[in-house]
Amino acid sequence: MSVLALVAAQAGLAQAAPEGTFTVAVHQEPQDLAAQGVYKEINAPGLRNVLETLIATDPETGEYIPVLATAWERVDDRTVRLTLREGVTFHDGTEMTAEAVATNISFIWSPDSAFTIQEYAGPGVITARATGPLQVEVSSTEPDPMMEFRLTLTGIASARQIEENPAEHFGTPIGTGPYRFEEWARGQYWTASANPDWWGLTAEDAYGETTQQFETLRFVFRPEGSARNAMVRTGEADLATNPSPEDCAAAEGNDGYSCITGPSDAYLYGRLDQSLHAHPALQDMRVRKAIFHALDYEGIADLIGLASVPQGQLGTPDMLGFNDSLSQYEYNPDLSRQLLDEARADGVDVDGLVVEVVGRNTTPRVGSVTEVIGFFLEQVGINTQINVQLPDVFNPRVRIKGYAEEAPRAMMQVHVKQNASGEFGTNLLGNYACPDIDDPSGASRSSVHCNPEFDEKLAKALTLSGEERDAALQELVGFLHGQYPILPLALLDKGYLIGDGYDFTFGVDHRFLAVNVTRAD
Numbered sequence: 001m002s003v004l005a006l007v008a009a010q011a012g013l014a015q016a017a018p019e020g021t022f023t024v025a026v027h028q029e030p031q032d033l034a035a036q037g038v039y040k041e042i043n044a045p046g047l048r049n050v051l052e053t054l055i056a057t058d059p060e061t062g063e064y065i066p067v068l069a070t071a072w073e074r075v076d077d078r079t080v081r082l083t084l085r086e087g088v089t090f091h092d093g094t095e096m097t098a099e100a101v102a103t104n105i106s107f108i109w110s111p112d113s114a115f116t117i118q119e120y121a122g123p124g125v126i127t128a129r130a131t132g133p134l135q136v137e138v139s140s141t142e143p144d145p146m147m148e149f150r151l152t153l154t155g156i157a158s159a160r161q162i163e164e165n166p167a168e169h170f171g172t173p174i175g176t177g178p179y180r181f182e183e184w185a186r187g188q189y190w191t192a193s194a195n196p197d198w199w200g201l202t203a204e205d206a207y208g209e210t211t212q213q214f215e216t217l218r219f220v221f222r223p224e225g226s227a228r229n230a231m232v233r234t235g236e237a238d239l240a241t242n243p244s245p246e247d248c249a250a251a252e253g254n255d256g257y258s259c260i261t262g263p264s265d266a267y268l269y270g271r272l273d274q275s276l277h278a279h280p281a282l283q284d285m286r287v288r289k290a291i292f293h294a295l296d297y298e299g300i301a302d303l304i305g306l307a308s309v310p311q312g313q314l315g316t317p318d319m320l321g322f323n324d325s326l327s328q329y330e331y332n333p334d335l336s337r338q339l340l341d342e343a344r345a346d347g348v349d350v351d352g353l354v355v356e357v358v359g360r361n362t363t364p365r366v367g368s369v370t371e372v373i374g375f376f377l378e379q380v381g382i383n384t385q386i387n388v389q390l391p392d393v394f395n396p397r398v399r400i401k402g403y404a405e406e407a408p409r410a411m412m413q414v415h416v417k418q419n420a421s422g423e424f425g426t427n428l429l430g431n432y433a434c435p436d437i438d439d440p441s442g443a444s445r446s447s448v449h450c451n452p453e454f455d456e457k458l459a460k461a462l463t464l465s466g467e468e469r470d471a472a473l474q475e476l477v478g479f480l481h482g483q484y485p486i487l488p489l490a491l492l493d494k495g496y497l498i499g500d501g502y503d504f505t506f507g508v509d510h511r512f513l514a515v516n517v518t519r520a521d
Contacts, residue, residue, distance in 0.1 A: 018194040018212040024512060025228040025237040028362040029221040031391065032170040033184065035155035035162075036108045036115040040418060042362075043116065045241070046219045046512050050091075050192050051155035051175035054082055054101070055148065056207060057420070059507030059516060064148060066205055068096065068156055068176060069136075077143040077463075078124070080151065084134040088199045090158040091180045098130035100159035105138055107162055108154055114441030119430040120153055120421070121443040122146055123462040145465040149421050178515055179217055189220045200515070208505075208515025217514055223362055232257045232497040239504065239512075240497040242364045245305030248495055261306060261495035265420045265508045267314050268304065268363075270373065270412045270487035271398070275435060275448045277407035281353040286343045288484035290336040291355070291412075292329045294380045295373060300489055303372060304365055307490040313477050314417070314427055314488050321424030321473025326481050328488070336380040350381070358387040359414040360394040369489070370414050399445045400435040413448075416492065420509045424473045425462050432480060433458060449485040 026045040030037065037044035038051050054069040069082040088096040105128035107113060109121065124142030131137050140147060158174035173181045178200060179192035193216050200206030220237065222228045229247050231237035235256065243251075248259035272291060273282050281287050301307040311317070312326035344350045357373050359366035367388050374384040389397075396402050398413050419427050433444035434455050454476065461472035480486075494510050505516040 018215045020214055021216040021218050022214040022239070022514060022517065023218045023220060023231070023237040025220050025222045025231045025240040027221075027223055027225070027228065027242050027364065028391070029187065030184075030190065031116070031395075033173045033181070033190070034115070034170045035104060035157035035173065035175070036113075036117040038155035039117045039120060039153035041509065041511050042416065042418070046190075046192075046217060047155070047173065048177065048511055049179040049217055049514050050173050050177045050181050051157055052177045053154055054084075054151050054156065057152050057507060057509060058207075059505050059509075059511070062422075062507065064152065065207055067207060068101070069151075070205070072148065072151075075137065077145070077465075078141070078147075079137055079139040080147045081131070082136050082138065082151075084136065085199060085203070086134060088176050089197065090160075090174050090176055091195065092158050092160065092174045094158055094160050096156070096176055098132060098134055098136045101136050101156055102128040102130045103159040103162060104128075104156050105136070105154055109150075111439070111441050117153060118441055118443050119446065120150060120426050121429070122150060122426075123429075123459060126150065143463040145463075145469065146421060146423070146425060149426075153420075178212060182216075187221065189218055191219070192217045206515075208513055209518055210515070213517070213519060214514055225364065229497055232499060235499065238499045238502060239517075241494075243495050243497050244365070247497065248306075251497060255500070257497050257499050259495055259497055260504065261493050262506065262510075263508055264418075264492055264494040264510055266416055266418045266492045266494065266510075267310065268307070268369070268414065268416055268489040268492060269314060270357075270414050270489055271431070271446070271448050272412050272485060272487060273403075273410060273448045274483075274485045275400075275403060275450050277403040277409065277437075278448070279353060279408045279410035281343075281349050282355075282410055284343050284348050285484060286339040287348065287350060287353070290339040290343075290380060291377060291382065292484050292487055293332045293339075294336040294376045294382070295329075295487065295489075296331045296376060297328055297489065298331070300369060300372060303368055304490050304492070306493040306495055308493075310488040310491050312481050312488060313424075314431070314486065315419060315424055315477075316491060319419075319423050320470050321428075321477055323474045323477040323481070326478060333376075333380050340381055351383075353410055354383045354385055356385045356387055356409070356411045357414060358389060358394065358397070358411060360391055361388050362391060363414070363416050366414060373412070373414065399440060400437055400442075400447075401440040401445075403435070403448075404437050412487075414489070418509070423469075424477055425469070428458055428473065428476055428480075429462065431486060449480075449483070451483070454479060 030044040071083040109126035122144040124140035178198040182191040184190040228240035251259040432449045434450035
């Protein structure tokens with residue numbers, strides 16, 4: 001008998017059994033289902049229903065809340081001590097111990113594992129150790145004021161699986177969550193079933209709705225927006241991600257489904273090569289500046305829909321390090337032509353430059369956005385090539401190893417990025433720190449910027465906290481604004497089409513958790 005059934009029987013209560021399937025039409029198949037994947041919803045939609053974190057961010061308040069840890073405290077500027085929840089078991093029946101949690105954390109954050117979560121790594125290497133049966137200390141080799149945030153990204157999986165069958169870990173997740181993994185039909189869907197032994201069914205401090213409503217969760221992969229929307233319209237799906245503004249407008253007044261939207265921590269950017277492996281013409285600031293001023297940012301935001309023009313930086317005013325003195329780059333094609341003429345006169349091979357504007361096909365409206373960027377650049381005299389690629393082709397190309405294989409190259413990567421940290425430190429480390437060709441697993445593996453002075457100041461800023469950190473990050477954001485390495489194209493709201501009869505609560509990180517879905521009255 002499950003824990004839930006036993007408690008209900010002892011209390012003389014009838015517990016309603018979960019029933020039915022809740023189907024979500026998502027725009028991307030998971031890259032994998034490893035524990036590290038819970039850090040980024042777009043890479044592994046729905047995975048947090050199976051794999052839980054130690055702490056999480058409340059979708060309504062934005063505050064840190066307990067999940068597998070019931071309490072945490074700072075030991076010093078490098079270490080956080082956590083008290084773990086008692087009586088939690090993994091879906092394979094093994095106990096969640098401090099040793100198991102420590103194994104997970106060290107495995108996930110190890111540079112040797114080379115997981116994509118390294119884009120959210122801090123200034124040091126993170127490791128963990130058990131200091132008691134239910135006590136874990138997580139430490140960084142460098143001072144890290146953002147350690148608690150990084151723990152909200154760290155999925156906890158069965159240590160037995162990681163140690164005995166690590167290859168299976170990537171496609172068969174074993175967690176502690178309210179749903180157990182069932183099947184991944186590659187190219188089609190993945191499913192999970194209700195976990196009758198989930199600790200949250202009886203805990204007073206569980207997150208979300210603690211009465212399980214659905215017997216099965218089903219995540220169907222549909223990169224085409226029209227296909228996702230059709231599934232909700234016909235009742236084949238209960239929720240669809242990333243509808244267009246037109247889709248939301250069409251939902252108004254319709255019976256059967258509606259559109260819900262909200263702000264997000266995501267933005268669209270154009271990451272322009274400026275690394276040591278870039279085409280020589282892109283290392284000339286006048287050429288980069290010409291590219292930035294060639295674009296109509298208002299027009300791009302209107303094209304995307306559910307988007308706004310950023311203030312010249314990859315973030316919002318509520319973020320620590322936001323530089324309010326900056327403004328978005330001016331749309332000034334005449335200035336762009338003037339700058340290119342000056343560069344030509346000085347011998348820069350502007351006419352031999354062909355900028356590849358490339359995006360991943362799972363990015364909403366990426367085809368239209370890359371085409372319009374190409375149009376604007378061609379209008380000022382910059383040759384372009386438009387390319388939209390599948391994730392398994394695109395992803396390796398935008399990491400440092402791919403740079404070297406194609407060097408010298410001229411690429412603008414049009415891509416969606418999330419920043420759930422509420423500050424610019426993680427953003428700057430992942431996007432702007434100088435990449436190391438000999439360390440393709442590092443936090444800056446996708447950076448196209450290289451400036452030793454910037455790196456030195458960033459390393460210091462990441463060890464600061466409070467007002468000092470804010471001021472140091474603002475200075476770095478201002479410096480980057482004048483270097484023209486990455487185009488902040490749009491700040492993105494996100495939306496969903498949802499079937500009538502359901503309410504869905506989500507935060508700016510837009511995590512899909514079934515415990516945040518309730519049946520409407």
